[in-house]
Amino acid sequence: MLPVQAQRLSLSERVTRLEQAQQKQDSGQGGGTVLVNQVQALQSQVQQLQGQVEELQHEIQQLKQSGKDQYVDLDSRLRKLEGGAPAQGASASSPASTASTAAKAGGVPATSASTTAAAQARGPAPAGSASAPASADPQAAQDAYNQAFTALRNGQFVQSSRQFRQFIQQYPNSALAPNAFYWLGESYYTVQNYDIALQTFQTLLKQYPDSEKAPGALLKIGYCQDALKQEDAAQKTLQAVIQKYPGSSVANLAQQRLHDIQLQQAN
Structure with a gap:
């Protein structure tokens, strides 16, 4: 059996070791607590940023709607100033009345749409005609x-x-x-x-099929059809752009939009 002094020394060493182990454990726990607090703080910041993003998205949507409403309001006031409704006796199937109906739905002054439709029905006037003196x-x-x-x-x-x-x-x-x-x-x-x-x-493509703006107009027809959820028509139009103007910038844009439409349909 060890002497009493040796036993006490052994116990003292064991206690010291236990205290050191406890300190290490406490230190480890403290570091873990710091990490947990940091993670919680980051999560809180992310939540705040997400809230700010949602608020900004809502404000952007409101601004878009406000701009659209302002446009419709201003255009309707312009229609009143420019002369308003078409003649009472216009036929419902005539180009002028059809354009007037579209104008009411889309914001084009009725008199302007009717005049343009009538000009389309007649075709471009001769260069020296009285209809276009200017x-x-x-x-x-x-x-x-x-x-x-x-x-x-x-x-x-x-x-x-x-x-x-x-x-x-x-x-x-x-x-x-x-x-x-x-x-x-x-x-x-x-x-x-x-x-x-x-x-x-x-109308641009119909009246000026060989103009420099024809490729862009055909591309924008595809864009409009896509925006109006006419996916099949949009894809056909965009494919026509690619086939008719290969290697051009409008063909590249058409290819990109066509790819986007196909991705949306796949999802």
């Missing part, structure tokens, strides 16, 4: 076009659409007419007025 002044046409395009570039979509419509009516034989139709369609597309944008781009 076309004899190329500088005036250029100035009017520049004003409309500047309004569009500045985000004044109501004003630009009105000015492009006036330009098309006053200068139907201008070399800038296809461009005016294209940017008129863009002004509608930008404010999500896809129905009227689609009609405008289709």
Whole structure:
């Protein structure tokens, strides 16, 4: 048997070792607590950021709706100022009455749509005809076009659409007419007025199939059809862009949108 002093020393060493082990354990537990607190703090920050993101998304949606409502309101006021409804005796099946109905649904002034539809039914007027006397002044046409395009570039979509419509009516034989139709369609597309944008781009292709704006108009027809949930028609149009203009920028854009549509359908 060990002497009493040796036994005490052994016990003292054991207690010391136990105390050291306890300190290590306490230290480990403290580090774990710190990590837990850090994780909880990060989770709280993430939740706060998610809440802020949701609030921003809600505000963005409200701003979009407010902008759209403002556009519709301003366009309806413009219709009143520009003369309002079509003639009472217009036939329901005539191009003018059809355009007027579309105008009421999509925000186009009825008088402008009716005049444009009538011009489409007659076809482009001869260069020297009395229906387009202003076309004899190329500088005036250029100035009017520049004003409309500047309004569009500045985000004044109501004003630009009105000015492009006036330009098309006053200068139907201008070399800038296809461009005016294209940017008129863009002004509608930008404010999500896809129905009227689609009609405008289709009119451009019908009247000016060989213009420089034809490829872009065909692409935008596909975009409008996609936005209107006309997936089958949109895919056919986009495939037509790829086939008709291979290797072009519009073909690349069409391929990208076609890919997006197919992904959405797969999901």
